Amino acid sequence: MKKYIRLTILTGILIMAAIWIPNWIVAGIPVVEVTKVKEQSYSETVKATGEIRPIHQKDYILDYPVVPSQVNVSVGDWVEVGQVLALVDTEQTVSAMASIQKNIGNTDFSALLAGSSFDEKISDFPEQIIANATGTITSISLQEGMLSSMGNAVVTIADSSQLQVKAFVNEDDVSQVQIGQQVKISGKSLGKQSYSGTVQKIYPATTTKTEGLSTQTGVQVEISIDNAPEDITLGSHVTATITTQPERTGMMLPYESVNQLDDGTEYVFCYQDGRAVMRPVKTGQETKNGIEILSGVSKEDWIIRSASSLQTNNCYVKLKEE
Structure with missing residues (x-):
């Protein structure tokens, strides 16, 4: 009789394990979101701060x-x-x-x-x-x-008919700035309006600028303003966005989709048949919207959005439900 009781108990345990263990395994599978590489236009820029001044005064x-x-x-x-x-x-x-x-x-x-x-x-x-x-x-x-x-x-x-922006470019960015580059000029005093301009002069020596408790080293540049209105306020503080590389198109992914191995190899995880498959990639320009992918994946690949959330290659994953 005791033998049959033990057998019954063991059978119950096995049945419960058969039901519970798969659920436990499934619960441990990472849940991921996926995305695709997208074609986007971007340009490389450097930001400088300055004020509006006349080109000529007496x-x-x-x-x-x-x-x-x-x-x-x-x-x-x-x-x-x-x-x-x-x-x-x-x-x-x-x-x-x-x-x-x-x-x-x-x-x-x-x-x-x-x-x-x-x-x-x-x-x-x-x-x-x-x-x-x-x-x-x-x-x-x-x-x-x-x-x-x-x-x-x-x-x-x-002479307020000919105006310029005298701007300060941080020393880390000044090597990218050249005479003739196009500039977008904006600021609170200009409201929603912005103006175009051109880099006309780059000063040969560095200078320092103090803001609060910090001091920055950089170079002064002079930027002409195209079609400045007569009522623009001299001395207004503005931001000059200098285009250092013209607009081009690239295949972009979110920053978090790309990770790096200890040897410097960059990679993404592709979603394939319920698994996360590591794929080495070569990256290009970094922009405010993401990072350019030069090779390694195609438009058809589903890319796991957060590469750092996974630790091993070819592991099981499940897609996050919408």
Whole structure:
């Protein structure tokens, strides 16, 4: 009787094992997603940051400091060459210079007036300050009733019809940048609008730029702006995307589909009849959308999306249900 009981129990165990073990094995099979190589167009680019500046600008520098009696313009005004920017009060100018010479002594003004009478110098003072260029006033230091500086620009006039971006390219990327390359210019101040441009000049020496606590080394480049509108804001900070290699088409896979062996061999896993089969591949350009596959797989192959999720070649896998 006991023999039959043991046999019955053993038979039950075997039946349960026959039911449970396959489920256990199936539960241990990796679940994968698959994809295919896709033809995509891409180009190689380098990003630089900078600001919009005029290509041409002129400074108005006075031979003598003056006291304006009237200032007719301010920053942002458009002026034409020959336009009167300010009127000079000759008497106040002489009085201010004499007072400074008397109170301070040895100054630039003393040297300016040395050996000459005020009357002789008065004839040299301009009665008007006249615009020496056509464009937008980007800076002006003239103030009514105040003695201007000497040797520094009192007015700067920029030709806003011809603009450029002076940009900073990181030293890691500068070897890819060449004169004549096409550029896309964008920025918050430009809204949704972007402009095209061309690399015109690459500075021969490196410079540094500090942002917060970090310092970067790079090179300044000058980029012309095509068809810039008249209302574009000088000094606006922009991003310049420089196309270093023209657009081309390649067969692309997601980055996670490609893995690498210890010897440097790159590979993917192809899905074949319920198994993951390792396939060596040769890769090309890396883009923001994926990595180019030069050889090793075809458009017809199903590629397992995450190569790192599998440890062995030719292992069983099952497809993730949609």
